[in-house]
Amino acid sequence: MSQLISTDSTRLPFADLPPLSLYVHIPWCVRKCPYCDFNSHTTPTRLPENAYVDSLLSDLQLELEHIVVRPLSSIFIGGGTPSLFSATAFARLLAGIQDVLPWQDAIEITLEANPGTFEQAKFAAYRQLGINRLSIGVQSFNDQHLTQLGRLHNANEAQQAVAIAQRAGFTNINLDLMHGLPGQDLTQALADLTCAIELQPNHISWYQLTIEPNTVFWNQPPVLPEDDSLWDIQQAGQALLAEQGFIQYEVSAYAKPNKQAQHNLNYWQFGDYIGIGAGAHGKISSLDGRILRYWKTRQPNDYLNNQRRAGEQLLNNSELPFEFLMNALRLSQGVPSQLFTQRTGLPLNLLLESWEQAQSKGLMLSNPRRLAATEQGALFLNDLLQIFLTSSN
Template sequence: MNPLLELDPAKVPLSLYIHVPWCVKKCPYCDFNSHALPNANQGADDGMLTAPFAQYVDALIADAKSQQSFVQGRVIGSVFIGGGTPSLLPVAEFRRLFAALRDIYEFSDDCEITLEANPGTVEHAPFAEYLQIGINRLSIGVQTFDKQALKVLGRIHDPMQAVNAITQAKKAGFLRVNVDLMHGLPNQTAQLAVKDLQMAIDAGATHISWYQLTIEPNTAFYRTPPDLPNDETLDAIEDDGRALLKSHGFDNYEVSAWAGSQDAPCRHNLNYWQFGDYLAIGAGAHGKVTLRHHADFADGIYRFYKSRLPKDYLNFSPSSAPKMVSFEPIDEESLPFEFMMNALRLRHGATTQMFEERTGLLVSSIDNELLPLQHEGFMVHDATLLSPTEMGFRYVNHLVRQFL
């Protein structure tokens, strides 16, 4: 397999991911890099939970500066602030962080900036202040509106707090509000799953991320598995939920993502799925960059990640940045799989031009994998697209495995 041409970073969009690792408590299903807040006032009457937020923002700023050379002349087209529970970070620290980031990087005029928020930690007052900072999209981690299911999932909010968070965000001026919902919950019926979707829509969600609960290693649910719905119920949930979302004008543009008629697909996530580049700052943050004529690295496509534990991430000096644990090139043989495992999650896939510009490989290099899938009806026959058919979109894991 030979590279088609020299990689040109200018043809690869660039995003920025920011990780805030703390949450009030760890949920039993969560395998993300999240850590329960330390109790900084043990023995105090208020027992306030807190974290070294100011020190952490200092580390984020130093981290961002250390990645300036990865920009390669580009602007930041989207930002995603994930966690953990990023809405725990005080608004004043967000203001300080973004003032610094705009000095370090150039942001596009229409840059999409998303903040993940938890209904149990976000106050309604900061919504307007988030907008002033430049945060223009919210992703609210509701998971379910069912009171009993929330308890089983270990969530700290109740159904009314979830509804209020969505409605108050809209009232504050947010035009784009995503709601995260899970289905296939313990003892969940199709009726309950559809009720969750309807409540999110009625509250004003413009985008819904709707994904099935999976039991991951290193979680409390893995050690003590809950009683999950059987396959027949899961199929009914999927069918009834999809029908409801479509009836309300939501477009299933990615396997688990639905954009409402008044919203657009999440630009940041599209950049992931279309094999774009993204800088990454924060404890455990993962990034991907395309480099050419870099002073320290050979031309190529690299993945990297930062120190995972907050205490390690914060252990840096003024003359350095938080530790880069790994910075490795993606080998040439892995590039087709890396590209396709992302692109095939999209209903309309990606263009062959994207494949060639973002991997440096001729699309003909994957003919042996592509042609059988086209003949079997899993991918469209089109010289300009790498796109699943309707059947392929329902069996995306089958498609992706062909490129391993």
């Protein structure tokens, strides 16, 4: 039997529970993009803001019955297109959250937004509510590519959106940008990055377009750049971002110093998070050592009609090493090795056989104090993770 497999009796209770975040899912978009496999639905004629906020707060109340309450370190409002909702709706939501959960003093509150939904008055009101980070789904600054991606905004509107956000008082802004787009060459990809950098965000999420099941692109796949072109784009883009002071701290995340996304860091460091909203996921640890994953019903109408949790799963010991490393090894610097025991309750020696195998292949650092991929391991992350997955079966 592999050293990764053990009985549940070996897991220790937690001395301290991990940080706690909250994810809120708003499931509506004006139109679903052909590449998108997120839980998003076309906006109804009348957006049920009030009813949905009621459902979110009711959902949160039920979740709190099953967790050890800790101060929230971050809130992330994602979608869909959350910026379709009014500031009034978010005021009621945030007040309701704060009524039942304490917040850390420096809590990060992120709102996802699309350029086509920007209104200066609305975004100034968002900022006044305490929302202090915007993640703007730009995807490209090339009008032809935006049309191919099914986006409703153009390049000029994307640039205006960032300016509106900055005038509204947002100083912590992420821009979402894709590369490897249909027909995109190296010059065009770098032009997108250059335009993003000139807008002076402090975080850029830059990731390759992938074709996912259950999307329009899956059934009608576009012609994407060849692998050699994709590699050239990746290498040149990373060099440009580094030259401009953006530090790559995760597979597709680049930030100015001290501007990493705290909410996402909590995911990657195997922290806890409550998930509310249609299609939301959560992960919660208990003091006795149990770790539960759960997910909510995906259909907005079902969610509004009090059909909330769609399923749940207690993670067993054989699953935990892979689950932990699938997140932690995405980070460029990895994590302190002691975090494995702190977040899973399992002894570190359960990883030794696979860890040594990964080191022998040059995929993980030979540093007993850190669980981290080498440069080669980061390039072949799926191969690295396969070592731990195979060992756990």
